[in-house]
């Protein structure tokens with residue numbers, strides 16, 4: 001699902017992480033940990049094509065990161081769903097219309113199919129009854145559920161979640177973890193950056209750490 005060989009990651013001319021070798025199998029749930037500024041987001045951005053791969057080789061969901069061009073990125077983003085710390089919902093429209101907007105933007109045309117898909121992803125995150133709500137009428141946990149539903153719209157093979165519980169209280173964080181675990185059980189590979197060691201203890205998975213400019217597996 002993900003393979004990085006001898007990858008070095010730069011922000012402008014600064015070397016952030018060097019010589020990364022990373023292998024993520026289909027169906028894995030992996031954590032990415034490390035202090036603020038250690039490079040977690042930079043690594044995530046490299047994986048979703050926001051930061052070009054300058055050194056080394058790598059692939060994700062069948063896309064060669066070295067050969068990735070601007071025009072390929074929309075196609076890559078259909079095969080990986082991205083979830084952020086701040087939920088990034090459009091506040092001027094309902095939950096349903098947030099999801100409809102993404103489907104239309106990614107080429108869906110058939111109204112009936114779009115309706116079925118929206119209801120299916122809302123059901124997966126237990127938000128089917130809240131499609132008519134505006135994002136600001138929802139709690140943080142509910143907004144994150146909608147953001148996860150949005151990430152699922154195009155049947156991604158993988159979810160990249162960059163501190164998805166960073167803005168949530170401990171109880172809500174656990175609820176969101178249950179949602180992610182459920183999605184993972186259905187076969188979607190997950191890489192989740194987090195600061196939350198309590199969550200890692202409660203939901204143990206292979207953990208990858210960024211520290212001192214390198215990336216390694218924690219055992």
Ligand SMILES: Nc1ncnc2c1ncn2[C@@H]1O[C@H](COP(=O)(O)OP(=O)(O)OP(=O)(O)O)[C@@H](O)[C@H]1O
Pocket residue numbers: 011012016034035036037038039040041042043210
């Ligand atoms: N757009 C940018 N331009 C220049 N430097 C950047 C940019 N974004 C991040 N950096 C630098 O890259 C380093 C790694 O940042 P990154 O955001 O990847 O860390 P992080 O581990 O995700 O931190 P956090 O946990 O705070 O999100 C930091 O030193 C940061 O200052």
